[in-house]
Amino acid sequence: MNKVRKKPELLAPAGNLEKLKWAIKYGADAVYIGGKNYSLRANNDNFNIDEIREACEFAHKNKVKVYVTLNIIFHNHDIEGLEQYLINLEKCKVDAIIISDPFVIDLAKKVAPNLDIFLSTQQSTINYEAVNYWKSEGIKRIILAREASGREIQEIITKTGADIEVFIHGAMCVNYSGKCLLSNYLTRRDSNRGGCSQICRWPFVLYDQERANLKYEQDFAMATKDLSLLKYIPDLIDMGVVSFKIEGRMRSIYYIATIVGIYRKVIDEYYNDPKSYKYSVHDEIELCRCANREARPQYFDKKPGVDEQYFIGREEPSNQDFLGIVLDYDINSKEVIIEQRNYFKIGDEVEIFSPLHKKTKFIIKSIKDEYGKPIEVVRHPRQIVRIPLMIKVYKYDLMRTKITFDKIENI
Amino acid sequence: MTKLLVIPSDMKDIKELSDLKINGFIVGLSQYSNFVDLQLTIPKLKIITKELKQKEKEIFVVINKVIYNEDIPLLREYLLILDDLKIDGILYEDIGIIKICQDLNIKTSLGWMNSHLLTNHQTCNYWYNRGVAYGFLANEITLNEMLEIKQNTNIKTMVNVFGYLPVAQSSRHLITNYLAFIKTKNSKKIYNIFEAEKNTFFPIYEDKKGTYILSSHILNAIDVMPKLIKNKVDYVCLNSVMIKKDNFIKICECFIESFNNINKPLIIKKLEAKVNEWSDNKTNKGFLYNETIYRVKTNE
Numbered sequence A: 001m002n003k004v005r006k007k008p009e010l011l012a013p014a015g016n017l018e019k020l021k022w023a024i025k026y027g028a029d030a031v032y033i034g035g036k037n038y039s040l041r042a043n044n045d046n047f048n049i050d051e052i053r054e055a056c057e058f059a060h061k062n063k064v065k066v067y068v069t070l071n072i073i074f075h076n077h078d079i080e081g082l083e084q085y086l087i088n089l090e091k092c093k094v095d096a097i098i099i100s101d102p103f104v105i106d107l108a109k110k111v112a113p114n115l116d117i118f119l120s121t122q123q124s125t126i127n128y129e130a131v132n133y134w135k136s137e138g139i140k141r142i143i144l145a146r147e148a149s150g151r152e153i154q155e156i157i158t159k160t161g162a163d164i165e166v167f168i169h170g171a172m173c174v175n176y177s178g179k180c181l182l183s184n185y186l187t188r189r190d191s192n193r194g195g196c197s198q199i200c201r202w203p204f205v206l207y208d209q210e211r212a213n214l215k216y217e218q219d220f221a222m223a224t225k226d227l228s229l230l231k232y233i234p235d236l237i238d239m240g241v242v243s244f245k246i247e248g249r250m251r252s253i254y255y256i257a258t259i260v261g262i263y264r265k266v267i268d269e270y271y272n273d274p275k276s277y278k279y280s281v282h283d284e285i286e287l288c289r290c291a292n293r294e295a296r297p298q299y300f301d302k303k304p305g306v307d308e309q310y311f312i313g314r315e316e317p318s319n320q321d322f323l324g325i326v327l328d329y330d331i332n333s334k335e336v337i338i339e340q341r342n343y344f345k346i347g348d349e350v351e352i353f354s355p356l357h358k359k360t361k362f363i364i365k366s367i368k369d370e371y372g373k374p375i376e377v378v379r380h381p382r383q384i385v386r387i388p389l390m391i392k393v394y395k396y397d398l399m400r401t402k403i404t405f406d407k408i409e410n411i
Numbered sequence B: 001m002t003k004l005l006v007i008p009s010d011m012k013d014i015k016e017l018s019d020l021k022i023n024g025f026i027v028g029l030s031q032y033s034n035f036v037d038l039q040l041t042i043p044k045l046k047i048i049t050k051e052l053k054q055k056e057k058e059i060f061v062v063i064n065k066v067i068y069n070e071d072i073p074l075l076r077e078y079l080l081i082l083d084d085l086k087i088d089g090i091l092y093e094d095i096g097i098i099k100i101c102q103d104l105n106i107k108t109s110l111g112w113m114n115s116h117l118l119t120n121h122q123t124c125n126y127w128y129n130r131g132v133a134y135g136f137l138a139n140e141i142t143l144n145e146m147l148e149i150k151q152n153t154n155i156k157t158m159v160n161v162f163g164y165l166p167v168a169q170s171s172r173h174l175i176t177n178y179l180a181f182i183k184t185k186n187s188k189k190i191y192n193i194f195e196a197e198k199n200t201f202f203p204i205y206e207d208k209k210g211t212y213i214l215s216s217h218i219l220n221a222i223d224v225m226p227k228l229i230k231n232k233v234d235y236v237c238l239n240s241v242m243i244k245k246d247n248f249i250k251i252c253e254c255f256i257e258s259f260n261n262i263n264k265p266l267i268i269k270k271l272e273a274k275v276n277e278w279s280d281n282k283t284n285k286g287f288l289y290n291e292t293i294y295r296v297k298t299n300e
Helices: A017-025 A049-061 A082-091 A103-111 A128-136 A150-160 A182-187 A230-239 A253-272 A281-290 B011-017 B042-054 B069-085 B095-104 B121-128 B143-151 B174-181 B222-230 B245-259 B265-278
Strands: A009-013 A030-034 A065-070 A096-099 A116-119 A141-143 A163-170 A205-208 A226-228 A243-246 A322-330 A335-340 A349-353 A359-363 A367-369 A384-388 A398-401 B003-007 B024-029 B058-063 B089-092 B110-112 B134-136 B156-163 B166-170 B190-195 B200-207 B210-214 B218-220 B235-239
Touching: A009 A017, A009 A253, A017 A030, A017 A049, A017 A253, A030 A049, A049 A065, A049 A082, A065 A082, A082 A103, A096 A103, A103 A116, A103 B121, A128 A141, A128 A150, A128 B069, A128 B095, A150 A163, A150 A230, A150 B069, A163 A230, A163 A253, A182 B166, A182 B200, A230 A253, A230 A281, A243 A253, A253 A281, A253 A398, A322 A384, B003 B058, B003 B245, B011 B024, B011 B042, B011 B245, B024 B042, B042 B058, B042 B069, B069 B095, B089 B095, B089 B134, B095 B110, B121 B134, B121 B143, B143 B156, B143 B222, B156 B222, B156 B245, B174 B200, B218 B265, B222 B245, B222 B265, B235 B245, B245 B265
Parallel strands: A009 A030, A009 A243, A030 A065, A065 A096, A096 A116, A116 A141, A141 A163, A163 A243, B003 B024, B003 B235, B024 B058, B058 B089, B089 B110, B110 B134, B134 B156, B156 B235
Antiparallel strands: A163 A226, A205 B190, A322 A335, A322 A398, A335 A384, A349 A359, A349 A398, A367 A384, B156 B218, B166 B210, B190 B200, B200 B210
């Protein structure tokens, strides 16, 4: 367990080309994206074939791999067009496809033999014999069920030698993946074809078998808190997990940049010098701040119980910490040029953070609009403003509310 | 020829039902099955298999729990024993089972019985090409899709035509967790969760392995029996989970009668009404005529 093996890949979600570029800038080794069809995030922006080609070109120039999700469970009429799509993906130089429905294995091998095939978590693979089966079918990598504990992951790797990918961060399904059809039965939206309407986050009322209302004051709920394995990154590296996956193709660029940046830092720190590595509560606080739900290790260290779920109806407000994107830095006037994402004003304490984990903290003393006119507040979405700053910052840096660590809460 | 299978609730049911014109039974294996009331130990399985073989009935054992590493050593032993019993098929859900069967050179026919994932003919063919004999089709596809699958595969197709349907499965103890949160004891075996907007109840229960949610309605697909039979769907299946025993026997008799009346729509209509009457809850047609959607905004 203490022997450091291969450096794992940090795999980030990318809901569109813009998010893909941010994920790569902040340290992803690989990104996964969905096409317009066949992907379990059917209502995301997703990529057309030209965008997939562009994504591959950009990623490969940065030595980053691109995986395309084809992880729906197909109905007969969904199959039409799949063969040509696979050929097109191979031509785009996609590195791998992520599949759920096993017939795609045979088809992909036949028409696009250069594509590696990964098995989606949608198959809920959680034992070494199943992993051995998929490996014998030529599956290059298996993405385990999120229900796998650390001990089970270790045993699977030891007994199969297979390339194993695990989720390390993001939203959880309350039910086994592929085995939850609540969305189909309540809203007719097919969860196994990307239409999940997240029924597990709806409130219910508990009745007895004879349908008598038990009249509990509190609604019945099955919503889960998010997953975070930040504390267990050293264990996962030591186990030999080949890929660490972050969930969230529909998340914001701020979320992607923050989460990818922190995991990049932790993986590098531990891998490069395990003896000196120390867990940072500050990293954990930053992770918590950018999400709208609390996070837990879920199944990694014990079976989840009461503390891993939400039972009280709660709002999930959008994060207001994210203030703007650095478009450029004017070296002559010593001003940072910011594109607004949330309201800010003169006097606010803010920080700009970079893909290299550099943080520049300052108080906003003055603001000019893009025409040079002084203003007090920045309230318009995507408004471009100039703020004086003596320290040089760069494109792709992000500005957020200054995070203080004097109160360690919600951990 | 289409055959009629029943998933019984206890050993006594099998004895009574096997006197009817039922072709066979699907039973669970103790600790290795879900959504099936009757889960037998190996000694009981031996007894019932012998009895059913004497009556020339088929018997399938369903192993559909999620298999964890710790389940595998015992499962290997059980699969060897099942192979010796000469049952008609092992209906598996977890893919690990097919690997174990390959390694142990199990001769018993296999069937993929995943409640939700067998939704197209190509996947049927994938399993058929790997030696799998039976494919239990997902409950969430339409009748036309089922018939299209049948026309395009050599796998023996199985479909549900009656009973509560599995909707969701969690390894968490969702009822226990909720009741612990509100500081109340868990005193009942089965509950219902009620969703107000859709005015719908879903039965929910737990066991050691986790939580299970069933459909709000009982599937009554007797009206499609003529089409299934004419299109040579190989097996139709009735599940007795949560159905009163006496009612279930009457419902089985209706389905048996439907075999003799595939060209008599009025009789089928009457049988349908009887099944509705004897079902303990509201019935519906599941997704047989009701295709699911998955894209709610334009994505081009």
